Amino acid sequence: MGTINSALSLMNGALDADQSALSVVANNVANANTTGYTEETPNWQENQPIEVNGISIGSGVSETGATSQRDKVLEQRLDQQQQLASASGVRLTALNNIQALFTPDSGSSSSTAGDIGSDITSFFDSFSSLEADPTDNSLRQNVLSTASTLAGDISSAAASLNSQRTALDQEATGVASQVNSLTRAIAQLDLQIQSASADADAGTLEDQRQQDLSQLSQLIGINQVTTENNGLSITTTSGQLLVSEGSNQQLTTGTVNGVTDFFLGGTDVTSQLATGGGQLGGYLTARDQDIPKALSSLDQLAYSISTAVNKQNNTGTDLNSVTGSVANPLYIFNDPGQVAGSAAAMTVTMTDPNQIAAAGAGDGAGDNSNAVDLFNLGSGTIVNGQSPINSYSNFVSTLGSTVSEVQSENTAQNASVTQLQTQNNAFSSVNLNDEAAAMSKLETSYQAASQVFTMLNTIMASALNLGMQTTVS
């Protein structure tokens, strides 16, 4: 049978429970703007009822701490999507830098500098002008100056691409060291979580680990596997271990073929990381795929123009009545030798405009047949079966399409990140209105409990005084 005393102590417990619940709510409100904080809800637990003479009597409530509002599946999906979005975001920035080198020429003026397309046209057109008067010095000079502009623009575009590549290389190396410090932190948190809370949510520690995981997801593509005792093992998207059993595997770097490669436990994982996601994936894709692709197009263009024009000029006779030969070649451009690196190295080596061989082999200076042939190279299929201008046109279209593709991809991924973030926020972040409601509810129940306590107190006094008005109140 319950007593007034037991009712009093039951109410005492309720007041205690309300107070700790209030402090959980207060903690939520205090951390409303803390990044990574997960809303906590008080755990109410009904106390074991007491059996007296076969009658079960309730013994009140206890507040046994707080539970974080966490949806691990949602968090993992958010992390994964974040990895994709960071990769495409970084790649998009790199691609935008690349395409900035090939801004479309808007005007129809042939003097617009910096557009390789116009340069190609001006260069081959200079031979068309030379057809009209093959001995004219200013027309010959014009061939060399348009050639210089073309070579200069191609080589400076190639130089910019190379320096963008170096910059991406450095960025990627920087990411690797951030990855290492995050995996170290996660490994340590893992140990703490395993020892502190092996079979339940670890609250604040878990918040920290999750925040490190979302930061890690910005940097690199990962898979998460929950292990026993609330531990976590992390691998790269392609399956190499990063964190396991409370220790982390360092991502190390080393120079291979002039660029930085990344190693995990002695294995070169650069190409796997490139497709894995995260900023590192984006940097590596741009470094090892996008820039080399643009460079190789430029190399092919530079190589084909240089060799075809040199070869053709060498078959003709120049204004000094010299016909080109193997021993004494009449080359306008430097001889590139091989395709790779042609663009960066492209330059005009001819200094004397009289060496332009406008005349056919052995013909007089007034002949223009070789100038016609040189001009025809401009429409000839000298670049991998395409004319130089068609090849450049294809190059800009392809580059533009790639940028636009990555742009849409990135927009879609960001939208999906936002959506998941919204879902996750709805579930996990502190909603002040909810807190206000909880506060108000707890206030009411606290008031009720204290009211009951007061009434019990009065009842107790009545009981002690046996219904008489005396000193006990």
Next chain:
Amino acid sequence: MRVDPSYVSNLVNSLDQSQANEQQLSSELSSGVSIASLSQNPVGAGENVLLLNQIQQDDSFTQSSNLVTGQLQVADSALGSVVSELTQAISLATSANNGTLSSSDVKSVGNQIAGILNEVQSLANSSYQGQYIFAGGRTSAAPFSTSTGSSPAVTSYKGDEGVNYLEMPNGQKIQLNVPGSQIFLGSGANSVFGALNALVADYASGTVNSGQAVSDTESLSTALNYVSQQRVTIDNSMTQLSAASGAVASQQTQLTAAQTSLMQADIPTVSTQLSLAETQQTALEDVIAQLDSVSNSLFSKMPN
């Protein structure tokens, strides 16, 4: 249902996007260019490269055709003068051949024809901007010279048979010159200088071998006709060139129009888009402001 308490920051993201959109549209308006980067219209950017290439080629052809027109005109007028010189030589020879002239008159006709020969030779050595136009490809030296060592004298040619062409953007070729040997030293009776030199020799002594002189005069007539035929080639080139220039100019106009419509921003469309973006932004700002006043409500309305 639970909601994301930080929806205001999501709305701010939308606001950022809408502002970026406005920025892009304003820059299109101010620069007048619709394709500022390749990714905005990859196919258009590639097309633009090809259009500009065509336009520049047309431009360059127009300049070249202006250059060669001068040369063709000089060649044509030189051949015109040659024709009238030769006509005069034929009438002089005809008068000498009818047997009524005195010996000294015949000599004087011989001298006059020798003068005409010099004149024709200097016309055949015509130059344009320092280049001898009837020398084939060897344009740096005067192609014709006459050596008087033998009788009749011999006029020789130092040029070659080179023919230059100007290529039009469509690949069609226009002939720019006729080698001097073909015009003035044709085979047999077609040789202008052969006939002139023979006549000079015929009349040098004052006595006319009428059979020889008449046949040489006929040769000169034949040669004159031949020169006129060669002149037609030059005239044809001039006609072709002027027709081509016209065609190229109108093609250039069309291409420029196409290129402009490809690259230029469509002002009314862009303005409409800009105005839509502005409306969207205003709406978003209003929503944010309202939500802001709502989101504080519960706590702010609770009793202290």
